[in-house]
Amino acid sequence: MPKVPAFHIFPSAKAASTALADEISQLIRSREAEERPTVLGLATGNTPIQLYAELVRLHEEGLSFRNVVTFNLDEYIGVSRENPESYWQFMHSHLFNRIDIVPENIHIPESTVLSENLESYCSSYEDQITEAGGIDLQVLGIGRNGHIGFNEPGASPEVATHATELNSVTIDDAAQAFGGATQVPRRAITMGVKTILGARRITLLAFGTGKAGIVERALNPGITAEVPATYLQSHHDTTFFLDQEAGAQL
Numbered sequence: 001m002p003k004v005p006a007f008h009i010f011p012s013a014k015a016a017s018t019a020l021a022d023e024i025s026q027l028i029r030s031r032e033a034e035e036r037p038t039v040l041g042l043a044t045g046n047t048p049i050q051l052y053a054e055l056v057r058l059h060e061e062g063l064s065f066r067n068v069v070t071f072n073l074d075e076y077i078g079v080s081r082e083n084p085e086s087y088w089q090f091m092h093s094h095l096f097n098r099i100d101i102v103p104e105n106i107h108i109p110e111s112t113v114l115s116e117n118l119e120s121y122c123s124s125y126e127d128q129i130t131e132a133g134g135i136d137l138q139v140l141g142i143g144r145n146g147h148i149g150f151n152e153p154g155a156s157p158e159v160a161t162h163a164t165e166l167n168s169v170t171i172d173d174a175a176q177a178f179g180g181a182t183q184v185p186r187r188a189i190t191m192g193v194k195t196i197l198g199a200r201r202i203t204l205l206a207f208g209t210g211k212a213g214i215v216e217r218a219l220n221p222g223i224t225a226e227v228p229a230t231y232l233q234s235h236h237d238t239t240f241f242l243d244q245e246a247g248a249q250l
């Protein structure tokens with residue numbers, strides 16, 4: 001049965017990140033005890049950096065990722081793995097290079113797929129998620145415009161992994177990292193809302209005053225394509241992990 005997402009407001013972003021890292025580590029350990037892999041859906045951006053730092057710390061204390069399979073939400077089209085702004089680089093520097101995950105278990109959408117192959121590439125990404133057994137726990141951030149992954153305002157809940165155009169708010173938010181709005185890629189591959197809603201559990205991290213308004217809209221009962229994060233209201237097990245600032249309007 002769908003239910004409106006739960007939310008927890010923590011004293012700080014670090015406390016929220018630690019709580020989610022603890023949940024992930026318990027999941028990994030319990031699945032390992034059953035000799036089953038854990039399939040994680042992962043996000044990039046500023047928000048999950050402390051989560052990944054905490055997972056690295058837990059790894060240093062003995063948590064193993066050898067039974068973990070990961071699928072990243074998205075990647076810019078045309079940004080090669082070597083580009084420091086690629087999500088491939090982000091994930092490797094913040095997490096994958098610092099834990100014992102098996103490289104073959106890492107999945108990040110390929111940024112250099114030729115346009116004529118994009119559709120089949122996206123459907124093969126979906127197939128890989130299915131073959132892995134589906135996503136046990138998805139980590140999300142939220143854009144100031146309510147996007148999840150790169151499912152921008154107007155996104156359909158029926159669409160799985162696909163190539164999409166970035167919204168102007170998303171381009172503005174990425175402008176600094178790319179050295180100006182004109183340098184920001186216009187397109188990305190993203191898991192669709194359908195893919196995200198297929199995860200058995202969804203967790204969304206949001207921190208800071210800049211996210212307070214959109215967090216309130218996402219949790220305000222009523223689903224609208226204009227705020228894709230409201231689609232999470234149709235999922236049966238979603239929790240928002242917030243700091244005081246992001247939760248200030250709740």
Ligand code: F6R
Binds near residue numbers: 042044073144147149
């Ligand atoms: C990243 C992603 C995006 C971000 C969102 C928030 O993989 O899919 O939806 O989660 O744009 O970004 P930050 O965390 O930088 O505010």
